[in-house]
Amino acid sequence: MFPSLPAAIFSTAEIDALSSAIMAAPEVNPTPENERDAEENVDIPAGYTYFGQFVDHDLTLDDRPNDLTTPTVVSALVNLRTPQLDLDSLYGLGPVGSSALYQADGVHLLEGALLTGSTDVGAKDLPRSTTGRAIIGDPRNDENRIVAGIHSMFIRFHNQTVDRVLREQPTLSSEQVFTAARKIVVAQYQQLVLFDYLPRIADQRVIDSVMSDRGGRITTNLSLYSSCMQMPVEFAVAAYRFGHSQVRGLYRINAQVDRLPVFSGSFGTPGVDLVGFSPAPSNFGIDWSRFFSRSNAVEPDVQLSYKIDASITNSLSLLPLPVTSAGPAVLAKRNLLRSSQLGLPSGQDVARAMGVRVLRDDEILIGKATGDTSEAVTVSALAPTLAGKTPLWAYILAESTATAYRVVNGAIVGAQRAPFRLGPVGSRIVAETFIGLLASDPNSLINVSQMQGQANTLRQLFDQVSQTRPVVSQGMPPRDSARQGARQPQLRPQAPRRRR
Numbered sequence: 001m002f003p004s005l006p007a008a009i010f011s012t013a014e015i016d017a018l019s020s021a022i023m024a025a026p027e028v029n030p031t032p033e034n035e036r037d038a039e040e041n042v043d044i045p046a047g048y049t050y051f052g053q054f055v056d057h058d059l060t061l062d063d064r065p066n067d068l069t070t071p072t073v074v075s076a077l078v079n080l081r082t083p084q085l086d087l088d089s090l091y092g093l094g095p096v097g098s099s100a101l102y103q104a105d106g107v108h109l110l111e112g113a114l115l116t117g118s119t120d121v122g123a124k125d126l127p128r129s130t131t132g133r134a135i136i137g138d139p140r141n142d143e144n145r146i147v148a149g150i151h152s153m154f155i156r157f158h159n160q161t162v163d164r165v166l167r168e169q170p171t172l173s174s175e176q177v178f179t180a181a182r183k184i185v186v187a188q189y190q191q192l193v194l195f196d197y198l199p200r201i202a203d204q205r206v207i208d209s210v211m212s213d214r215g216g217r218i219t220t221n222l223s224l225y226s227s228c229m230q231m232p233v234e235f236a237v238a239a240y241r242f243g244h245s246q247v248r249g250l251y252r253i254n255a256q257v258d259r260l261p262v263f264s265g266s267f268g269t270p271g272v273d274l275v276g277f278s279p280a281p282s283n284f285g286i287d288w289s290r291f292f293s294r295s296n297a298v299e300p301d302v303q304l305s306y307k308i309d310a311s312i313t314n315s316l317s318l319l320p321l322p323v324t325s326a327g328p329a330v331l332a333k334r335n336l337l338r339s340s341q342l343g344l345p346s347g348q349d350v351a352r353a354m355g356v357r358v359l360r361d362d363e364i365l366i367g368k369a370t371g372d373t374s375e376a377v378t379v380s381a382l383a384p385t386l387a388g389k390t391p392l393w394a395y396i397l398a399e400s401t402a403t404a405y406r407v408v409n410g411a412i413v414g415a416q417r418a419p420f421r422l423g424p425v426g427s428r429i430v431a432e433t434f435i436g437l438l439a440s441d442p443n444s445l446i447n448v449s450q451m452q453g454q455a456n457t458l459r460q461l462f463d464q465v466s467q468t469r470p471v472v473s474q475g476m477p478p479r480d481s482a483r484q485g486a487r488q489p490q491l492r493p494q495a496p497r498r499r500r
Contacts, residue, residue, distance in 0.1 A: 001224045001232045001429065002353055007343030008389055015340065017382045018394060019333035021366045026314045027249050033259060038370040039311070040304040041246070043419040044200050047291030049246040049305045050146040051197060051458060054154075056243070057081070057138045057147075058089040059437070060236045068327045068337040074233050077342075081138070083230040084441045085190050085434070087182075089138035090154050095178060100135055107162050107178045109155045110135055117254040118285030120466035124152050125280040132278045142276040143320070144262050145253065149286040157465050158185050188454045188461065190438060190445045196457045198434055201242070201308075203403075206427035211435050218446045224354075224428065225436030232433060233342050234350070238392040239429035241335050242422060245397055246305040249313045254287040261315040275320050288466070292459035307404070307420045309369035310376075310397040339391050347395020347425065348388055356424040361387050363407045364398040369420075371405075371412045378410040392425075399423030 010018075031037040061080040082088045092098025095106040103110055112125035126134040126141075126148050134142035141151040161181040165172065172180065198207060212219050225232065250259035251274060264273035271281045293302045306313065316331040328334055351358045367376030379398070380387040390398070403423040405412045422430060438444040455461035 001229065001234045001432075002345055002350060005345035005349045005353060008340070008346035008349070008391060009343075010336070010340050010391065011385070014383045014386055015333065015336045018366065018379075018386070018391065019330060019336055021377065021382055022310055022312055022332040022394065022397075023317050023330055024311050024314050024368065030250055030259075033252065037304075037306075038372075039249075039306045039368060041307045041420040042298050042304060043421070044246070044305045045291060045293050046246075046248055046251065046303040046305045047146075047150075047288065047458060048197060048200055049243055049248075050144075050150055050291075051192075052201070052240075052243040052246075053143075053147045054089075054141065054150045055085070055193060055197070056240060057140050058085060058087055059083060060231055061138065061140075066327070066338075068334060068341055070341065071343065072341050074342055077233070079231050084437055085186075085193055085444065086441070087154070087186050087189055089141060090136075090151065090158070090185075091182060092137035095174075098137065101137060105174060107174050107181070108159045111155055111159065112152060113279070113282075115280060115282060115285035117256040117283040118287040119254075119289065120285060120287065120462075122156065122466060123149075123285030124156065125284075126152055127155075128279055134276075144276050145274040145280055145284055146251065146262075146286065146291070148276050148280070149253075149288075153288075153462055153465055154185070154189070157188075157461065158182070160465060161185055187445055191454050191456075192458055192461065193434060194438065194445070198431060200421070202422050202427040202431050203424065206424065207431050207435075210428075210431045216449075220435055220439045220446065222432055222436050222439065225432040227436070227440035229436075232429070234344060234392065235429050235433040237335075237339050237342055238344055239396055239422075239426050240433075241393055242308050242396060242400070242426060242430075244312050244316060244331055244335070245308050245310070247313050247316060248303065248306055249315060251303060252290060254283075254285055254290070256283050261313075263315045263318040263320060265318040267320050273315075277320065288459065288462040292457070292462065294459055307369050308397065308400040308422060309420075310364075310366045310394055310401065311368040335393050336391055339393055344392050346388075347390045347392045347399070350392055351395075351425050354425060354428060356428075359395070359399060359402055362410050363402045364390055364395065365401050365407060365410065365412070366394065366398065369401040369405065369412065373411050376401075376410075376412075381410065396422065396426040396429075399425055 059081055062077060063080060092101050095102045101109055110127035112127045115123045115125055126136055128134055136151060142148050158181060161184050162177060165177050165180045210221055247262060250261055252259045260273050262274045266272045270278060290301055290303055293299045312332050319329040319331060348358050361380040362378050364379040365376040366379050379390050400423050404416050404418050404420045406414055438446045455464055
């Protein structure tokens with residue numbers, strides 16, 4: 001997005017100081033479940049953290065061996081996901097190119113084993129091979145149980161949509177049924193991204209300046225994004241990684257299972273945390289009423305995300321490596337190293353290029369936005385050489401705090417004055433990327449009139465899916481029963497596109 005801006009270069013000492021301050025210490029005495037946690041964001045339920053991860057895995061995949069330190073030219077990067085909100089992470093290359101993802105009829109997606117514990121009696125694990133490997137279009141959606149649960153819900157949504165199409169149009173061929181069902185599912189998904197998820201995480205004024213909806217006709221006004229970018233590194237490596245700060249220390253997935261961290265370092269011991277990459281314990285059915293609210297009000301049983309601030313829960317310093325990648329297991333350090341490796345500009349330079357107010361060093365707080373001065377320090381206090389030169393990712397997190405609160409001389413002053421969403425820089429990059437991707441896709445909801453009657457929120461969609469009984473298809477014969485169980489899914493698009 002900003003090819004003319006100079007790269008911000010950081011020393012090992014600066015990266016170590018920043019990552020250590022961003023990673024929170026272990027919670028010795030976690031906040032009791034029935035009490036408000038000072039780190040919670042009352043405006044965003046916890047489920048949106050993992051829907052955001054699900055969206056990320058639909059947009060970007062860079063699986064090259066990477067030491068995170070060797071300087072890399074951005075134009076050399078290859079994105080193994082299509083740069084569109086098209087759910088290729090769910091569908092792979094379709095029933096022909098990724099046949100192992102599909103049932104014998106070549107139309108329904110594979111489903112996993114039933115799970116108990118949830119109010120959703122149809123809750124299911126991801127489909128798995130005999131070795132426990134998830135048979136899905138993007139293996140990263142098995143990283144933790146919550147994002148895996150969201151992927152499973154979209155599998156069920158697709159299958160229910162297939163059954164609906166079959167009931168309404170029984171004379172269609174299998175290819176026509178699949179195409180019709182996928183079109184409905186993708187349109188619903190895009191609507192949720194644009195009208196449910198994006199307004200929760202970004203400043204509505206920025207969204208309105210990028211997109212207007214007049215009587216169902218959407219027009220765009222993009223000042224940074226152009227389709228030749230496909231997937232801007234400022235989005236993929238910095239702005240969209242805000243979701244890491246939203247991860248809670250503990251989650252309750254249902255009434256039967258105690259609160260658990262996402263990662264605990266005890267890999268291979270099912271039930272002690274929410275790490276994936278193996279069959280879910282049988283009582284790990286997710287109760288989505290604990291993750292998404294029915295209204296904008298704070299509901300007692302709905303867990304909240306953590307604030308978008310320059311602090312990450314200690315659980316994310318225990319990433320399941322080397323299962324997921326190589327390099328340090330501390331997420332904050334990984335993010336900062338990757339940003340430096342790709343030569344991203346500083347947050348201050350990007351703000352100036354956008355024409356928005358640049359935060360002063362004393363307004364850039366690194367740590368928890370709780371108001372406790374012992375839990376956050378200014379960026380320049382960590383290292384004087386960081387004055388006026390904050391990594392874009394850290395700047396965007398601190399910008400959110402400085403938008404929600406008035407920050408003066410390194411301290412929060414007064415009560416919260418705005419919702420905890422992305423600030424001007426973060427909102428602009430994320431909103432322009434989402435809206436730009438949709439505008440450049442001729443089949444998206446921005447360019448094609450879509451059907452009516454869709455769910456307006458993720459809670460509505462998940463309620464709809466969980467309350468619909470599975471329908472056994474009787475009108476679609478198997479396309480090739482000999483292939484089932486014999487092949488693993490092909491995960492890569494045949495013509496990968498480059499990130500620029």
